[in-house]
Amino acid sequence: MIAIEHLTKRIGETTLVDDVSMVVDTGTITVVVGTSGAGKSTLLRMINRLITPTSGRVLIDGQDTMDIPEDRLRHRIGYVIQGNGLFPHRTVAGNIATVPRLLGWDQKRIRRRVEELLDLFQLDPAEFANKFPRHLSGGQQQRVGVARALAAEPRLLLMDEPFGALDPIIRGKAQADLIAIQRRFGTTIVLVTHDMEEAFHLGDRIAVMNDAQLLQYDTPAQLLTRPAAGFVERLVGSSDRPFRLLSLAKVRDAMEPGDAPGEPIDPDVNLRDALSRLIWAGADRLPVAHGNDTATAHISVSGILSHGRPPQ
CATH class of the missing domain: 3.90.1280.20 (CBS domain Like)
Incomplete structure (x- = not known):
């Protein structure tokens, strides 16, 4: 479980995240939505301390993340960004093996994990393990990026606009892959997007942010039937709400x-x-x-x- 308590980030006179509190249950997918500049990505990066909060705290399974050494914290949290961030000079297998190698896994265990993940994402190890990212399609790169984030068997996966650069057909397949993986491993996922359709498709709960504040945190059904007045109501729409x-x-x-x-x-x-x-x-x-x-x-x-x- 992730408990976010009164999390705030200020830079000078600018407030990027303003007193946000929410609880993410273990084994669920929480989607954070909002317009550009709403504070979504800043909130996500404060969970794994890529950004240090001005005030407030994040607890993972009851432990304050500020009490965990940064390298150990990030090794236990998978992180996926838009565009995948694959290392261009490393093979697919080398990319996936990045964190297990940092953790000192033996070669046999690493090889077994790489092959398991490639099979899971329907990428034949014999064909793809030794390819470089430039030889892959956008959808294949995306799958490798998620596989790399899952390589060290993290219980928490953070995803920042992971499917934004994909065309609609590949995007739909990537979303289906993510749901299947989450169900198989029970991974807790926090995903940032600006796409409401994606939020309703993926999220067990949805957090709506605007102007650095959390306006509503609820199930998709509650957001559609009882949206908070104002921004949330406009965001979820009215004419297509029944559909x-x-x-x-x-x-x-x-x-x-x-x-x-x-x-x-x-x-x-x-x-x-x-x-x-x-x-x-x-x-x-x-x-x-x-x-x-x-x-x-x-x-x-x-x-x-x-x-x-x-x-x-």
């Missing part, structure tokens, strides 16, 4: 008993995509089934719209 609500729920949350004709929809598809499928098929209902299973339930347009209606 964003639909993206937070799965077909399994709104399916009804009984079969229906047509191509089955997987129960793990989100309701916004399911509604698109129904509209595209010109159907008011479609069967729900996983893989080759026999459908015993269906999803309907009326059921989806009812599920996505905000509470009064």
